[in-house]
Amino acid sequence: MRTVTFIEAITEAMKEEMERDERVYVIGEDIGIYGGVFKATRGLQSLFGPMRVIDSPLSENLIVGSSVGAAAMGLRPVPEIQFSDFITPGMDQIIQQAAKLRYRSGGSFSVPLVIRVCCGGEVGGGLYHSQINEAWFVHCPGLVVIAPAFPYDAKGLLKAAIRDENPCIYFEHKKLYRSIKQEIPDTDFTVPLGKAEIKRKGKDVTIVAYMLMVHKSLEAAEKLAKEGIECEVIDMRTLLPIDKETILESVKKTGRAIIVQEAPKTGGVAGELSAIITEEAFEYLDAPIKRVTAPDTPPIPFSPPMEHFWLPNADKIIKAVKETMAY
Amino acid sequence: MRTVTFIEAITEAMKEEMERDERVYVIGEDIGIYGGVFKATRGLQSLFGPMRVIDSPLSENLIVGSSVGAAAMGLRPVPEIQFSDFITPGMDQIIQQAAKLRYRSGGSFSVPLVIRVCCGGEVGGGLYHSQINEAWFVHCPGLVVIAPAFPYDAKGLLKAAIRDENPCIYFEHKKLYRSIKQEIPDTDFTVPLGKAEIKRKGKDVTIVAYMLMVHKSLEAAEKLAKEGIECEVIDMRTLLPIDKETILESVKKTGRAIIVQEAPKTGGVAGELSAIITEEAFEYLDAPIKRVTAPDTPPIPFSPPMEHFWLPNADKIIKAVKETMAY
Amino acid sequence: MPVNTKIASKAKEKLSAPFSAEEGKKLYYYLLKTRTVDEANRKFFRQGKLLGTYFSAVGQEATTVVPTFLSRPTDAIGPSHREIGCSITRGIPLKNMLAHLMAKRTGMDKGKCHPCHYGGSEYRIITPASTMAAQTVVVTGCALAFKIRGEDNIGLGFFGEGATAQAGWHEAMNFAGVQKLPIVYICQNNLWAESVPARLQAAITDYSDRAKAYGFPGITIDGNDVVQVYVTVKEAIARARCGEGPTMVECKTYRWYGHSEIDPADYRPKDELEGWKKKDPIPRFEKYLMDQVMLTPADKTKMVADIEKELEEAFEFADKSPLPAPEEALEDVYAPGTFEDWVKGWLK
Amino acid sequence: MPVNTKIASKAKEKLSAPFSAEEGKKLYYYLLKTRTVDEANRKFFRQGKLLGTYFSAVGQEATTVVPTFLSRPTDAIGPSHREIGCSITRGIPLKNMLAHLMAKRTGMDKGKCHPCHYGGSEYRIITPASTMAAQTVVVTGCALAFKIRGEDNIGLGFFGEGATAQAGWHEAMNFAGVQKLPIVYICQNNLWAESVPARLQAAITDYSDRAKAYGFPGITIDGNDVVQVYVTVKEAIARARCGEGPTMVECKTYRWYGHSEIDPADYRPKDELEGWKKKDPIPRFEKYLMDQVMLTPADKTKMVADIEKELEEAFEFADKSPLPAPEEALEDVYAPGTFEDWVKGWLK
Numbered sequence A, B: 001m002r003t004v005t006f007i008e009a010i011t012e013a014m015k016e017e018m019e020r021d022e023r024v025y026v027i028g029e030d031i032g033i034y035g036g037v038f039k040a041t042r043g044l045q046s047l048f049g050p051m052r053v054i055d056s057p058l059s060e061n062l063i064v065g066s067s068v069g070a071a072a073m074g075l076r077p078v079p080e081i082q083f084s085d086f087i088t089p090g091m092d093q094i095i096q097q098a099a100k101l102r103y104r105s106g107g108s109f110s111v112p113l114v115i116r117v118c119c120g121g122e123v124g125g126g127l128y129h130s131q132i133n134e135a136w137f138v139h140c141p142g143l144v145v146i147a148p149a150f151p152y153d154a155k156g157l158l159k160a161a162i163r164d165e166n167p168c169i170y171f172e173h174k175k176l177y178r179s180i181k182q183e184i185p186d187t188d189f190t191v192p193l194g195k196a197e198i199k200r201k202g203k204d205v206t207i208v209a210y211m212l213m214v215h216k217s218l219e220a221a222e223k224l225a226k227e228g229i230e231c232e233v234i235d236m237r238t239l240l241p242i243d244k245e246t247i248l249e250s251v252k253k254t255g256r257a258i259i260v261q262e263a264p265k266t267g268g269v270a271g272e273l274s275a276i277i278t279e280e281a282f283e284y285l286d287a288p289i290k291r292v293t294a295p296d297t298p299p300i301p302f303s304p305p306m307e308h309f310w311l312p313n314a315d316k317i318i319k320a321v322k323e324t325m326a327y
Numbered sequence C, D: 001m002p003v004n005t006k007i008a009s010k011a012k013e014k015l016s017a018p019f020s021a022e023e024g025k026k027l028y029y030y031l032l033k034t035r036t037v038d039e040a041n042r043k044f045f046r047q048g049k050l051l052g053t054y055f056s057a058v059g060q061e062a063t064t065v066v067p068t069f070l071s072r073p074t075d076a077i078g079p080s081h082r083e084i085g086c087s088i089t090r091g092i093p094l095k096n097m098l099a100h101l102m103a104k105r106t107g108m109d110k111g112k113c114h115p116c117h118y119g120g121s122e123y124r125i126i127t128p129a130s131t132m133a134a135q136t137v138v139v140t141g142c143a144l145a146f147k148i149r150g151e152d153n154i155g156l157g158f159f160g161e162g163a164t165a166q167a168g169w170h171e172a173m174n175f176a177g178v179q180k181l182p183i184v185y186i187c188q189n190n191l192w193a194e195s196v197p198a199r200l201q202a203a204i205t206d207y208s209d210r211a212k213a214y215g216f217p218g219i220t221i222d223g224n225d226v227v228q229v230y231v232t233v234k235e236a237i238a239r240a241r242c243g244e245g246p247t248m249v250e251c252k253t254y255r256w257y258g259h260s261e262i263d264p265a266d267y268r269p270k271d272e273l274e275g276w277k278k279k280d281p282i283p284r285f286e287k288y289l290m291d292q293v294m295l296t297p298a299d300k301t302k303m304v305a306d307i308e309k310e311l312e313e314a315f316e317f318a319d320k321s322p323l324p325a326p327e328e329a330l331e332d333v334y335a336p337g338t339f340e341d342w343v344k345g346w347l348k
């Protein structure tokens, strides 16, 4: 066992998969010589050369689209989107190509690729270096949407995604890169796609979260435990397909649910999760499902007071839990 | 009063607004000489000339993005996206520019434009001529998302949108173009943005829908009325901002809610509406909120048996209503 | 190959054919087959036998058939909506193509996609989406894969002049230039993109000028001259295959009918079509071959008969094929064996 | 203006200056001010006075200051992240610029956007997004508006060589060509896009070659030669203003520091910077003006003093300005008076 940061886990996953399988390559802006703006691909180009660690032009559509073609020819591309804010120029290739090539060809083509997307706020990134935009992809059948919160999961899920035959989109929260460490095994491991995990057991209320918000939820849960409220914290890990069972089982036990989402409220993933719970565990609910999210403004205003006001945090989760418990 | 089709209502709205306000112009593919692939802009170029009815190159990013710039200079562009399936190459300009220029400039710039998007299925359009993709935009604060179901609303909302100072995206369901007629006044009128409307009164169950699905819901409601079940059918008309009041008031009365959405289930607008109801009218609910939607596959498989299986229709709504009533 | 050479005239000057009689005959066969099938499909469409719509490529056969004819089965093809000639020449069976047009289970897409979107991995033809130029990006990725793997396969990217205005097209071309990818881009400039004339699509006359912006050769040729297409594309393919990078070949050609069969195309000047019909690539090539004594009337008669027979059988096969079952809508969303519960859960 | 003229040498040959002494002095003032403020901002950043990051444009001043200087206040500017020179020359007050860098309420964006994204409708500078090349599309739309309205305003679109690889950039340039829009595109080719060298961005040496693909003139000049930039852009603006359509001017220049202040830029060859520092546009222009007796050392001394004073006051203003209140996050989502309940409902 060894302790690694979140970003080290990601780098290791890529390196090991590239060693294991010569079909794997990475492509993106500034990922070669520079090793990526956050250094996720540091050292890879000197190990694998410029044809497996490709510094692309400033072209998100090409970064994704060329990967679709290479995947269709049997390679396993791992394209990087430098910031999720810049995923919009690549949307066409993600939505219309990566997610639909298998379906539209009647299953003839496979598109095994993993789009790594650096995302998220609480780093003072402002309007164009803080977005996540995960909800769009959760509404895109054919994609697998991954959103880890811990180094172990980050590594295991990235490896699983690279080995998977489906087009995956893998969100990495930049705030986690260096702020979260964890012990991980020295040996090869994967984490199954499509499975949530309970990160903290509890009987009173279920908190469902992903990425940075898992940590905020755990922080809230610790504080609430001191007041005698035991929260069960579910880390979704994969956002599509959704692991309904884990959520429903927990809610059936606790009877109360809070969903935490970093993005603006309306039209986000939290709404979907809430709808699923209402649909499938209505009779177990002792209180309305609450969502703790950002407000409906463009993500995320730059100036610190506004960013702080905007982002969900432990205090806001605690408030929601208490309201739910008091219902 | 005169009877017009849905598409005639749209054409009239553009024509009248162009006559009223010389800042209004339209731009898009095949909209000039050809009058649009569905003829929505028929006759406009001969009335207003090629600089106010602009045949653009095959460039969705430009169609939207140039409109942002022209709007920032005080014009009122009405760009057209020929099929919503082809909106993805324009996503960057919609999400990062149109929706955010006001916010990021601290309110300095206004972006009064209306992106008309032809969308929807049940016309045998297959995977790339049937999409709606409305959910992405409902998750984009700064935009106004409009989705009419009737000629009167189509005309009134389009006029209101053109006069509004905000960037609007206006979805037109192609199945409605020629299948739905309605009497409308001869005089100028608008329909307020952000307001839903009850299209049928009922006491037993609330059905919330938009665009084509309003008609499916009304069809279901008629049939159910014969069996003694009175459905209240709400036509959302605007999807962002959401008119919570109309929905909540209705659900508080009926205690039961069905949400109908043409798009694939997961991550769609129906989930958001369900979450709002649970959050704000939980204690009034006598049964779980049900969603009637398409399955989680790419929208929409081409072959008729699959398209029929895939699309929500009156029978599926009736089934859901009965299950809800029997709860 | 010179950069931006206009209307190459090499082929014309050649006295002897650049191919053997056998090759010439085969090429003619594919051209004829493409024309015959395309016209038959139009007829089937009018008879209500096909579903959705139909995009005819009549008049443009040389630009799709010849490059595909010159390619290897392992070369990747990125077609658009008007590339029936690629499919026929690469060998997608007519019966599956017809079934595709009828949205039958036995179509290559199992009835899922949209008419005239021919493709399949076994043919290395990327099943197209309708989103213009998207396959140009995808097939550029195929070429990248070949380069990464060190294989000598190439990519063939087809697009109309309209598609060159698209965002992604630019990114693909630019990247192909930077990476010197093994790919040949064929621009079928048929002067119209639906109702939009080429002059409203770009402020240039020869779209091959665009290649210069990406640092590789662009050449404009008469796309209705089979021999010229043959010679030009052959050289471009050779360049690509030996690592000299991409070429863009602009073929001036013309779409005889509407954008699709439901388009009367009345936005076009009346006499334009007549002029282009005189430049029909197939009789021109037929005359060329007959002049060179590479093709006899008897050959042609046999070909016509063969094609008719195959077409008839194909039609029958397709017509009798079942439509997909409704629940087949839930197939092929994810790879076999993955997330089946998620998708099929719908049926519960 | 010829298409694709390489390194125009007109200006050099001119013996007399193409501008009056007063103009020359003013131009020098803006260049000096831009340099001084930019270096001061770097210092403030290191001192922890600014928030987020900081994008310096030191070394590239001529390419932003001169075109803006040549424009009218009603001409629209579409900048990117390295266009401090546009803002200073167009007259955004330093105090608001500093406040913007400190994310204060008194910044033009009221603390909402991202550092160095200077703009505002009163200056007709499109407040930039960070999405590269997006403003190129937007400012092309401004030019379209001028053409629709029949005004003789023009657009000035700024982008780096990296941004020319972007999807939307292509669509904008193409449309400007088709519509002959009144716009001048300034490509600041500083050889690097973050860590990516220009050779990995495109397989061409002169990015002005790209203009040819859009049917309008492209010209490559020494972007560190103020006089050359002046002469070239002046002509391009005149063309645009009188309806002759767009021009793309590629200015070869160099970014002295890292991509942003947190980038050590150690991916660049050691001696590259030194070579470019010798070509510093400001001393070059200073010498030129002094040679032409258009500028005296006393003029310069006064300018320096004026700028320092303004800067000091601006810093003080910004430093003392309040940060936005938390709830100001809910302002400016929709137009005043519209949907306020929806956004502000959050506070309940």
Ligand SMILES: Cc1ncc(C[n+]2csc(CCOP(=O)(O)OP(=O)(O)O)c2C)c(N)n1
Residues within 6 Å of the ligand: B029, B058, B060, B082, B086, B089, C082, C130, C131, C132, C159, C160, C161, C162, C163, C164, C166, C188, C190, C192, C193, C194, C255, C259
């Ligand atoms: C991204 C996108 N936008 C719009 C369309 C609608 N559309 C289909 S074909 C076409 C014109 C294509 O013209 P061209 O590329 O010249 O090909 P041609 O039809 O002439 O063969 C358009 C606008 C589309 N399919 N994709």
Ligand SMILES: Cc1ncc(C[n+]2csc(CCOP(=O)(O)OP(=O)(O)O)c2C)c(N)n1
Residues within 6 Å of the ligand: A029, A058, A060, A082, A086, A089, D082, D130, D131, D132, D159, D160, D161, D162, D163, D164, D188, D190, D192, D193, D194, D255, D259
């Ligand atoms: C669409 C998009 N992709 C990626 C980025 C990240 N990024 C910011 S600046 C930059 C390089 C820009 O290079 P260039 O256009 O040459 O401008 P320069 O920084 O050299 O002035 C990149 C890749 C971005 N801002 N937008």
Ligand SMILES: [Mg+2]
Residues within 6 Å of the ligand: C160, C161, C162, C188, C189, C190, C191, C192, C193, C194
């Ligand atoms: Mg065409």
Ligand SMILES: [Mg+2]
Residues within 6 Å of the ligand: D160, D161, D162, D188, D189, D190, D191, D192, D193, D194
């Ligand atoms: Mg640069």
